[in-house]
Amino acid sequence: xxxxxxxxxxxxxxxxxxxxxxxxxxxxxxxxxxxxxxxxxxxxxxxxxxxxxxxxxxxxxxxxxxxxxxxxxxxxxxxxxxxxxxxxxxxxxxxxxxxxxxxxxxxxxxxxxxxxxxxxxxxxxxxxxxxxxxxxxxxxxxxxxxxxxxxxxxxxxxxxxx
Ligand code: FES
Numbered sequence: 013x014x015x016x017x018x019x020x021x022x023x024x025x026x027x028x029x030x031x032x033x034x035x036x037x038x039x040x041x042x043x044x045x046x047x048x049x050x051x052x053x054x055x056x057x058x059x060x061x062x063x064x065x066x067x068x069x070x071x072x073x074x075x076x077x078x079x080x081x082x083x084x085x086x087x088x089x090x091x092x093x094x095x096x097x098x099x100x101x102x103x104x105x106x107x108x109x110x111x112x113x114x115x116x117x118x119x120x121x122x123x124x125x126x127x128x129x130x131x132x133x134x135x136x137x138x139x140x141x142x143x144x145x146x147x148x149x150x151x152x153x154x155x156x157x158x159x160x161x162x163x164x165x166x167x168x169x170x171x172x173x174x
Contacts, residue, residue, distance in 0.1 A: 014039070014145035034140060034147040043067070043146055050082050053148045056163050058137055060148060061086065061106055063093055067139035068106040069148050070095075073162035075111065075133040076102050090127035109134035109157070134159045 014036030037051035043062045050059050050072060057072040059082040074081050079099030087096055087103075089112055094103040103112040111130035117123050135157040138149040161167070 014147075031152060032150040034149045036145050037148050038146050040141055040144045040146055048082060049146075051148060053137070053150055056150060058148055058150075060139060060146065061095065063106060066106075067141070067146065069137040069139045070104070070106075070109055071135045071137075071157075071159040071163045073159060073167060074099065074102060074104070075158035075162070076100060078162040078167055081134075104134045105129075107136075108132060109136040109159070132157060135163065 032054055035051070035053045037053065037058075037060060038049055043049050043060060047062045048059060050057065052058075058069050059072045060067060060069045063086055070081065072080065072082055074097040076097065077099060079097040079102075081095050081097055081104070083098045084095045085098075086093055086106070088094070089103055092112070093106045094112060095106060096103055104110070105112060109132045111133040112127055113130060114125040115128050116125045132155070135151050135153075137151050140147045140149065
């Protein structure tokens with residue numbers, strides 16, 4: 013059983029620095045079996061994947077239209093493991109949250125399509141393991157991420173649990 017927070021004073025968020033405390037979301041042995049789990053961390057829904065020996069956490073709702081990424085399949089594109097959103101098949105890299113797409117040169121239709129990145133679209137969070145417990149620390153990167161829209165406001169927690 014894990015304790016909720018790694019913060020010594022138990023505070024959830026320092027409003028001055030917007031630093032989030034780490035939150036325990038489960039046991040290592042469980043996620044290694046299921047290879048994914050969902051959690052609510054400081055009121056934000058996240059999905060944690062265990063893929064090829066590595067942990068990855070991201071906002072649970074797809075940046076495109078809020079699709080449930082925890083129900084998607086993991087596939088490799090251009091050598092990069094991605095979660096494929098079950099709604100419209102957008103591909104999101106597990107490691108960086110980049111949206112990937114294939115492009116072709118219209119002036120050279122015979123050329124092979126190339127994988128390209130739209131940049132970071134899905135917010136990635138940090139996973140740490142301590143004494144067999146899995147902790148998630150929310151990203152406090154100041155840039156605006158498209159997935160923020162579905163992780164905050166009317167779409168968060170209550171909406172996705174229906
Ligand atoms: S909602 Fe994920 S691809 Fe559209």
